[in-house]
Amino acid sequence: MLKRTRLVYLNYPNNPTAAIAPRDYLERTVAFCRRHDIVIANDNPYCEITFDGYVAPSIFEIPGAREVAVEFHSLSKSFCMTGWRLGWAVGRSELITALSRVKSYVDTGAFLAVQAAGAAVLHAAAAHLGPYVAQFRERRDAMLPALRAQGFEPETPRATMYIWVPLPEGLPSAAFQRRALEEVGVVVMPGSGFGAGGEGFFRVALTVATPRLVEGAARLGKVLAAV
Ligand SMILES: Cc1ncc(COP(=O)(O)O)c(C=O)c1O
Structure with a gap:
């Protein structure tokens, strides 16, 4: 090899x-x-x-x-x-x-x-980057406690626009993603979509405004409580 x-x-x-x-x-x-x-x-x-x-x-x-x-x-x-x-x-x-x-x-x-x-x-990069990154930090800092309040246990990311969230043992990420989409209208990426090593996790993208993210966390909590 x-x-x-x-x-x-x-x-x-x-x-x-x-x-x-x-x-x-x-x-x-x-x-x-x-x-x-x-x-x-x-x-x-x-x-x-x-x-x-x-x-x-x-x-x-x-x-x-x-x-x-x-x-x-x-x-x-x-x-x-x-x-x-x-x-x-x-x-x-x-x-x-x-x-x-x-x-x-x-x-x-x-x-x-x-x-x-x-x-x-x-x-113009130097002027754009500060506020742009601050926006992702603000979203991250709102979304992490919102997810944790629902029983999820994500680590705190130090980079990127993503939060990688572990699922309870044995819950397939594709099944969770499907229920999130169909039952509560929230789009997340199932870890298995990135390859077998991603199974057991889902990805949140911090690409919408904070209130939508926080609402999404509350809805994901309903799915978690129901599985
Ligand atoms: C690690 C990584 N590389 C590359 C890309 C894609 O970049 P581009 O839009 O320049 O093809 C992405 C986008 O999701 C990415 O996450």
Whole structure:
């Protein structure tokens, strides 16, 4: 398996779990990939959406990462531009050249006016980000107690726009999600939708205003009480 491995994909801060990577985990991964000549694709679109003083690192802060890593970022999350198809990749030239070749077979660049809008947003990024991140923090800080009051036990995320909520032992996440949708009109993502490892959890996205989130938590509590 190791012999055939060419690429390791990392995504911290993580969607859907909101997990963050300890620095020594990144150091060990970079060292491992250098030893085995494996490329790291570091998908880092949530690095600005962090709370409580946490700063999500670039992979390039890790010694040796320049040899093996390509870091991806997107305007979809930090700049609320989902669907605009704007992002970037950073890495040493051989890796970016290979990526560009593959990408040029798959599609072409975004319409130039859209790219210009993205560039304008990046120039103004410093002013936009503070209030934008504060809004997610406020929603998180309202939603966590609202969920806990209903009997859910989520950990406090230090990054991303998600809360990853464990379900009681043995309750399939797809069944819970279906009841949430059909019985109380709340949309959550079942953990199993992200792969077998996500079973036993559901994901809340903090992408609506606080009063709707709090109302959603109360409705989810009704489903939990009924299962
Ligand atoms: C980890 C991660 N990478 C990439 C994306 C998608 O980014 P884009 O809209 O730039 O394709 C998402 C969006 O959900 C994401 O969570």
